[in-house]
Amino acid sequence: MSRTLHLAEQLISRRSVTPEDAQCQEILAQRLQSLGFECEPLPSGPAEFRVSNLWARRPGRLHGQAAGRTIVFAGHTDVVPTGPLDQWTSDPFTPTHRDGKLYGRGAADMKTSIASFVVAIEEFLAADPDPALSIALLVTSDEEGPAVDGTVVVCEQLAARGERLDFCIVGEPTSVERVGDMIKNGRRGSMSGKLVVEGVQGHIAYPQLARNPIHQALPALAELAAVEWDRGNEFFPPTSFQISNVHGGTGATNVIPGSVVIDFNFRYSTESTPDGLQQRVEEVLNRHGLDYELDWTVGGLPFLTRPGELVTAVQEAIRAETGLETELSTTGGTSDGRFISRICPQVIELGPVNATIHKIDEHVRVADIEPLKNIYRRVLKNLEAAVATGIGQPNAVAAEAAQKPQEDA
Numbered sequence: 001m002s003r004t005l006h007l008a009e010q011l012i013s014r015r016s017v018t019p020e021d022a023q024c025q026e027i028l029a030q031r032l033q034s035l036g037f038e039c040e041p042l043p044s045g046p047a048e049f050r051v052s053n054l055w056a057r058r059p060g061r062l063h064g065q066a067a068g069r070t071i072v073f074a075g076h077t078d079v080v081p082t083g084p085l086d087q088w089t090s091d092p093f094t095p096t097h098r099d100g101k102l103y104g105r106g107a108a109d110m111k112t113s114i115a116s117f118v119v120a121i122e123e124f125l126a127a128d129p130d131p132a133l134s135i136a137l138l139v140t141s142d143e144e145g146p147a148v149d150g151t152v153v154v155c156e157q158l159a160a161r162g163e164r165l166d167f168c169i170v171g172e173p174t175s176v177e178r179v180g181d182m183i184k185n186g187r188r189g190s191m192s193g194k195l196v197v198e199g200v201q202g203h204i205a206y207p208q209l210a211r212n213p214i215h216q217a218l219p220a221l222a223e224l225a226a227v228e229w230d231r232g233n234e235f236f237p238p239t240s241f242q243i244s245n246v247h248g249g250t251g252a253t254n255v256i257p258g259s260v261v262i263d264f265n266f267r268y269s270t271e272s273t274p275d276g277l278q279q280r281v282e283e284v285l286n287r288h289g290l291d292y293e294l295d296w297t298v299g300g301l302p303f304l305t306r307p308g309e310l311v312t313a314v315q316e317a318i319r320a321e322t323g324l325e326t327e328l329s330t331t332g333g334t335s336d337g338r339f340i341s342r343i344c345p346q347v348i349e350l351g352p353v354n355a356t357i358h359k360i361d362e363h364v365r366v367a368d369i370e371p372l373k374n375i376y377r378r379v380l381k382n383l384e385a386a387v388a389t390g391i392g393q394p395n396a397v398a399a400e401a402a403q404k405p406q407e408d409a
Contacts, residue, residue, distance in 0.1 A: 003122075004373045005102070005366065007031075007115035009095035011077065012104035018078035019045070019149070021052035021141035024111075025077060028139060031118055032056045035125055037137075042157060045142070045149035052077070053154050057136040058125075060387070069387045070134040070164065071380065073117040074151065074340055075171040076143030079106040080358050087360045101363040108364050109357040113171025114139065116369065120376035124384075132388040133380065136165070143336055151336040155343050165344035167310045167383060169376065170337045173354035174329075179368045180318035180375055184349035185311055186235055186304035186330040187337055188267040191274050191296065193281065198291040201250075201258035210256040213291075214248050217260055220288040224264075224281060229272055235304055236269030236330050239277070269330075270302045300334040303341035309386060310346040317378035321371050350375070 007027075014022035029039040035058060042053040057070070082092040082105050090096040092105035102112075121135055142150030158165070174184050197217040202210025221243065229239035241264060248260030266277055278296055285292055305311060311328070318326045341347045352372055356362045 002119075002370055004112075004115050004119040004369050007118060008102065008107070008112045008369065009104075011111035011115060012095045012102075012106050013093055014077075015093050016077050016079055016106070016141060017081055018145040019049055019051045019142050021077050024114075025052050025054040025139055025141070028077075028114070028118060028137070029054060029056065031122070032058075032137065035122065037135075042154055044153045049149070051140065051142040051145075051149035051153075053141070053150060054137065054139040055154055055158070056139075058134065060132045060134040061130055069132075069166045069383075070136055071167040071169070071383055072136045072138055072165050072340070072344065073121075073169050073171065073376070074138040074336060075110050075114045075117065076140050076150070076336070077106075077111070077114065078141040078144045079109070079111075080144050083360055089361050092362070097366065100366055102366050102369070103361055103363040105362055107356075107362050108173045108352050108354060109362070110171045110173060110351055112364050112369055112372065113173070113351040116373035116376055117171060120373045120380065123373075124377050124380040128381075128384065131380075131384050133384045135380070138340070140336070147336070152339040155339045159343045163343075165340070166346065167313075168337070168340050168344045168347040169310075169314070169379065170335055170340070170347065170349040171351045172335050172337075172349040173351040173357050174332075174349050175351065175353045175368075176355075177353065178322065178324060179352055179372050180322045180324050180326055180350070182327045182329050183311075183314060183318075184330060184332065184335070184337070185306075185328045186270075187300070187302060187332065187334055187349075188236060188239075188269055188330060189272075189274070189302035189338075190299035190334050191266045191268065191277065192299060193264050193266075193297075194295045195262040195264065195285075196293045197260050197262070198293075199256070199258055199260070202256045204254045204256055207256065212256045213260045214257065216288070216290055217262065220284055220290060221262065223284050223288075227280070227284075229266070229277065229280070230269060231271070232269045233271055235306075235328070236271065236302070239266060239268040239272045241266055268302060270304055274298050274301075300338035301341075302330075303338055303347060304330065305341075305346045305348055308346065309383070310348055313379050313382035313386070314348055314350060314375075316382055317375045320378055321374045
């Protein structure tokens with residue numbers, strides 16, 4: 001059994017349903033400390049919903065001095081609930097092999113990635129014990145939950161004490177058919193709205209004595225559904241507006257409701273901003289004369305890493321290991337990359353095939369595990385070569401260009 005597979009099985013066997021970590025991070029810290037990492041637990045949240053966070057860093061050395069450039073591997077040890085246990089073919093927290101696949105909750109999302117991170121680092125340091133590149137891990141148990149006491153808190157603390165991050169790989173399961181066939185070099189932003197339109201309740205037979213909020217809201221909703229918010233760009237599809245829930249009425253068929261509640265969501269590109277989208281929605285509602293209240297929740301800002309040092313290092317690593325020309329994509333939901341991108345100019349996501357994440361009988365192909373680990377190791381080698389030769393040294397122009405997509409968002 002490979003060391004990567006063994007560590008993946010160790011982590012899968014821990015019942016770390018969000019926000020529980022179930023000592024996964026202790027297992028990781030023990031291995032990292034033996035490599036010279038300084039491991040710092042950063043728990044957060046109330047006692048009844050305590051979140052485990054781990055920040056581990058090993059400084060590199062360049063020309064005998066502490067190196068400034070840092071690559072961070074980021075991930076989460078928490079997993080989603082299992083769902084009905086009787087629908088699983090085997091216990092979700094007992095790593096099980098069938099037909100060349102490793103089954104268990106978290107196998108794909110994302111304990112295999114975390115195991116691959118650690119073993120890749122071990123192998124990289126065995127070959128190069130004194131690299132110029134600084135290496136760090138950021139691991140949370142609050143990615144599958146509310147995500148308010150996990151990575152976002154760690155990033156805020158790192159920013160407050162002036163820690164600089166240069167590159168980040170998030171181990172989200174991004175592959176489609178084969179490991180490395182797709183990486184995420186950005187994600188759309190997410191913003192939700194809860195719209196309450198007020199009317200006047202009354203008997204359905206006497207509409208002149210009532211005011212139907214559903215009837216009043218429909219023209220405005222139809223207009224919002226037809227708006228072209230933006231046209232996207234070379235990396236992002238156009239911004240999408242979708243209504244997810246409509247709640248109105250008393251349940252009786254002869255009562256005009258007094259109010260209607262509409263939930264909607266924007267998945268937006270870097271061509272739009274939260275403030276701009278909010279203003280345009282409210283202009284439509286006001287023009288239709290609605291009596292309404294509207295509460296906004298910004299779930300995440302969009303981020304984008306344009307082709308450059310990190311993307312090139314990852315593309316070359318995937319090509320060397322698998323022969324694939326990887327596809328850059330910004331599709332899918334949000335990830336903790338949205339928090340890390342605030343303090344790190346280059347963030348990509350790369351992990352195993354995502355076909356079974358959050359499903360019954362979640363699994364990964366065993367044959368995919370070593371290639372994933374090897375890709376991570378090759379990325380380290382590629383970035384180390386760039387930093388050691390001075391190619392990877394930051395400059396003000398490059399830093400400004402790398403940050404611009406986030407600032408524009």
